[in-house]
Amino acid sequence: xxxxxxxxxxxxxxxxxxxxxxxxxxxxxxxxxxxxxxxLDTLHRHKMPVAEVKLSNKQLAEITGISTTISxxxxxxxxAAKEALSDAFMDDFSSxxxxxxxANTVGGMDKxxxxxxDFVSDHRKGKLRNVxxxxxxxxxxxxxDQLGIRDYMTTISTACSSSANAISYGARLIKNxxxxxxxxxxxxxxxxxxxxxxxxxxxxxxxxxxPFDENRQGLNMGEGAGYVVLVSAEVAKTxxxxxxxxxxxxxxxxxxxxxxxxxxxxxxxxLAMRGALVKSGLNPSNIDYINLHGTGTxxxxxxxxxxxxxxxxxxxxxxxxxxxxxxxxxxxSGGIEAVFSILxxxxxxxxxxxxxxxxxxxxxxxxxxxxxxxxxxxxxxxxSFGFGGNCTSLIFSRI
Amino acid sequence: xKIYIRSSACISPQKTFGKVxxxxxxxxxxxxxxxxxxxxxxxxxxxxxxxRMSHIIKMGVAAAQECLHKSNTIMPGAIITGTALGxxxxxxxxxxxxxxxxxxxxxxxxxxxSTHNTxxxxxxxxxxxxxxxNTFVHKGISFESALLDATMLLNENEADNILVxxxxxxxxxxxxxxxxxxxxxxxxxxxxxxxxxxxNGTIGGEGAVFFLLTDKPLADNLAELIGIQTFYRPNDVxxxxxxxxxxxxxxALQMDDIDLVITxxxxxxxxxxxxxxxxxxxxxxxxxANYKHLCGEYPTSxxxxxxxxxxxIRKEDVPLVTxxxxxxxxxxxKVMIYNHYLNIYHSLMLVSAC
Numbered sequence: 147x148x149x150x151x152x153x154x155x156x157x158x159x160x161x162x163x164x165x166x167x168x169x170x171x172x173x174x175x176x177x178x179x180x181x182x183x184x185x186l187d188t189l190h191r192h193k194m195p196v197a198e199v200k201l202s203n204k205q206l207a208e209i210t211g212i213s214t215t216i217s218x219x220x221x222x223x224x225x226a227a228k229e230a231l232s233d234a235f236m237d238d239f240s241s242x243x244x245x246x247x248x249a250n251t252v253g254g255m256d257k258x259x260x261x262x263x264d265f266v267s268d269h270r271k272g273k274l275r276n277v278x279x280x281x282x283x284x285x286x287x288x289x290x291d292q293l294g295i296r297d298y299m300t301t302i303s304t305a306c307s308s309s310a311n312a313i314s315y316g317a318r319l320i321k322n323x324x325x326x327x328x329x330x331x332x333x334x335x336x337x338x339x340x341x342x343x344x345x346x347x348x349x350x351x352x353x354x355x356x357p358f359d360e361n362r363q364g365l366n367m368g369e370g371a372g373y374v375v376l377v378s379a380e381v382a383k384t385x386x387x388x389x390x391x392x393x394x395x396x397x398x399x400x401x402x403x404x405x406x407x408x409x410x411x412x413x414x415x416x417l418a419m420r421g422a423l424v425k426s427g428l429n430p431s432n433i434d435y436i437n438l439h440g441t442g443t444x445x446x447x448x449x450x451x452x453x454x455x456x457x458x459x460x461x462x463x464x465x466x467x468x469x470x471x472x473x474x475x476x477x478x479s480g481g482i483e484a485v486f487s488i489l490x491x492x493x494x495x496x497x498x499x500x501x502x503x504x505x506x507x508x509x510x511x512x513x514x515x516x517x518x519x520x521x522x523x524x525x526x527x528x529x530s531f532g533f534g535g536n537c538t539s540l541i542f543s544r545i
Numbered sequence: 546x547k548i549y550i551r552s553s554a555c556i557s558p559q560k561t562f563g564k565v566x567x568x569x570x571x572x573x574x575x576x577x578x579x580x581x582x583x584x585x586x587x588x589x590x591x592x593x594x595x596x597r598m599s600h601i602i603k604m605g606v607a608a609a610q611e612c613l614h615k616s617n618t619i620m621p622g623a624i625i626t627g628t629a630l631g632x633x634x635x636x637x638x639x640x641x642x643x644x645x646x647x648x649x650x651x652x653x654x655x656x657x658x659s660t661h662n663t664x665x666x667x668x669x670x671x672x673x674x675x676x677x678x679n680t681f682v683h684k685g686i687s688f689e690s691a692l693l694d695a696t697m698l699l700n701e702n703e704a705d706n707i708l709v710x711x712x713x714x715x716x717x718x719x720x721x722x723x724x725x726x727x728x729x730x731x732x733x734x735x736x737x738x739x740x741x742x743x744x745n746g747t748i749g750g751e752g753a754v755f756f757l758l759t760d761k762p763l764a765d766n767l768a769e770l771i772g773i774q775t776f777y778r779p780n781d782v783x784x785x786x787x788x789x790x791x792x793x794x795x796x797a798l799q800m801d802d803i804d805l806v807i808t809x810x811x812x813x814x815x816x817x818x819x820x821x822x823x824x825x826x827x828x829x830x831x832x833x834a835n836y837k838h839l840c841g842e843y844p845t846s847x848x849x850x851x852x853x854x855x856x857x858i859r860k861e862d863v864p865l866v867t868x869x870x871x872x873x874x875x876x877x878x879k880v881m882i883y884n885h886y887l888n889i890y891h892s893l894m895l896v897s898a899c
Binding site: 148188189190251253258259262263265266269270274277278281282283284286287296297298299300301302303304305311315318319321322338339342343345346347398399400401402403404405406413414417532533534535536 | 624629630631636639640641643644645647648649651652653656657658659660661662663665666667669670672673674675676677678679680681682683684686687690694697700701718721722725726775777778889
């Protein structure tokens with residue numbers, strides 16, 4: 147299993163809160179983040195709900211103190227990344243080898259959309275300031291520069307499993323003794339590119355999504371950012387604040403079935419969950435809660451459910467999809483849901499799977515509908531699966 | 546633990562792919578955009594699939610297949626790619642339609658294939674490979690990040706026979722935008738005289754290069770990958786020198802032990818300043834070679850440099866077209882690649898004969 151990796155800080159911004167405390171409060175009040183499209187300038191406004199962060203770019207820029215000309219993806223990422231670092235009491239990490247591993251799926255696409263409006267008709271037109279930092283890596287770099295992290299940074303993009311892979315990669319950088327501290331996670335803002343992309347695939351629910359329900363109709367697009375501060379055992383000993391938990395297992399497997407669809411037998415999800423269990427040295431019966439990928443699409447939930455059945459039947463742990471609150475935040479979802487999984491361990495809570503009514507006919511299990519407190523939470527599994535068959539599961543464990 | 550390069554395949558603007566001599570017939574270009582020499586993709590990909598694949602997917606998949614073929618590997622233990630800009634052609638297609646059709650009646654194919662992990666995913670799909678699969682998208686160190694991931698997986702005993710590659714495509718739109726951003730020469734230039742006519746701007750390129758890495762000392766291994774390191778925004782050339790010396794010391798080496806340095810010189814005055822300074826200081830007693838006049842400048846071009854290096858070592862031959870200045874023998878045993886991208890991301894790779 148190798149050296150232990152500890153979680154020293156967390157940060158998140160989503161449609162249900164601009165920080166971790168606000169997100170927790172929305173869970174307690176069972177308050178979903180979806181609504182009519184307020185900030186994204188799109189033809190689809192009033193036609194489908196999305197889960198937007200409830201701040202305009204101007205407000206985000208004011209909070210972060212950087213320019214509105216910067217991608218919303220960077221602005222969201224900076225807020226959550228800063229929260230995670232200060233939560234870990236690590237404002238000064240100059241004496242430690244510190245890295246930033248961040249994920250996103252479309253970089254500065256929101257700004258590139260503005261550029262292309264003019265560029266499409268005339269290639270001499272379009273403001274270059276809207277496109278020069280289009281690359282995914284530019285988002286990471288801009289955040290790292292603001293935070294003063296210089297020792298190492300990189301960006302991962304494996305569609306909707308991106309930031310779960312960023313967290314395991316960050317942990318491995320510490321295990322390989324290349325770094326002492328890694329801020330890892332991901333960020334993605336809602337863009338017309340992704341909204342329309344998912345719309346062409348006809349997997350968007352016109353109402354609020356219903357993950358793992360027999361009558362689910364698709365997902366709701368969301369946005370946000372989620373980061374965790376990973377530290378080595380040596381660094382953990384020096385910290386004044388109580389650690390959250392440890393990252394005990396992770397696995398990255400590929401479904402190798404189809405570019406966008408999941409296999410009917412849930413091969414990739416099954417291999418990822420099983421691999422993470424093996425890595426952590428745990429059995430299925432040790433898992434106290436699964437934070438499902440649970441997008442609400444007919445295909446994902448059937449494949450993930452089949453994989454859960456293969457691994458856990460007949461003793462199912464409580465499980466739920468927090469995407470019923472936050473929508474699907476794409477490249478940020480693994481980071482955001484890692485934060486929620488860590489909170490589940492710290493506070494002994496299980497999140498409700500909102501709007502669940504009818505159990506899927508092919509399964510003998512159903513997601514948890516209530517917000518539960520006082521739970522014994524030793525081990526929590528978090529699933530993130532994406533296009534390209536990229537499947538990753540993480541396991542967090544009580545110290 | 547030692548890490549070896551078992552095989553490699555390179556699709557580039559030069560004749561580097563398939564049964565070809567090792568850069569005996571370098572290709573001259575008289576424009577600022579170097580396009581890859583396309584292989585016959587039907588040899589590697591089902592013709593039914595080829596029609597739907599964008600350029601980057603085709604070159605990525607073909608290079609990966611050829612790399613596996615060269616080492617008789619059926620199933621790699623992991624697939625890792627680095628690509629700074631990802632599937633640009635499909636991204637631009639979807640973005641253009643989105644605007645032209647005003648968000649209505651859009652076809653999904655371009656979107657589906659626009660995600661940055663598409664090349665790694667398509668390789669996994671063709672091979673039915675369920676193993677570790679990752680994609681790094683960090684500007685000038687995308688390939689280096691992928692390579693570091695591969696070396697860590699080997700160190701962790703998590704996988705063997707790791708397929709790792711660097712892939713980037715140049716499209717009409719990206720060439721236009723990067724030209725407007727001032728990356729390229731204003732007028733046409735011969736790639737053969739790129740370094741003699743140093744001025745502002747370089748020439749653009751693209752490519753797909755894959756490697757198979759193992760920790761097993763096999764007789765056919767091309768070379769040993771001793772180390773890899775990246776660093777960010779050094780203050781000045783002194784700091785760069787210190788980083789290089791420290792990197793060599795980490796592997797118990799000194800500059801005198803290095804037979805050949807391959808630099809990322811690209812013909813742009815500002816970009817090349819660092820290389821000129823180093824060649825009169827730290828690199829002054831070493832043979833220096835360059836590669837970007839062959840493949841053009843692009844964010845994952847260091848994968849081309851690593852291919853070039855492994856071939857030089859394996860073939861015991863430093864092609865004349867690469868040599869800037871000769872000081873030592875021409876059958877190099879230890880080679881260091883030093884590249885930087887826009888003076889922001891710097892990378893060092895150390896490769897040795899087995």
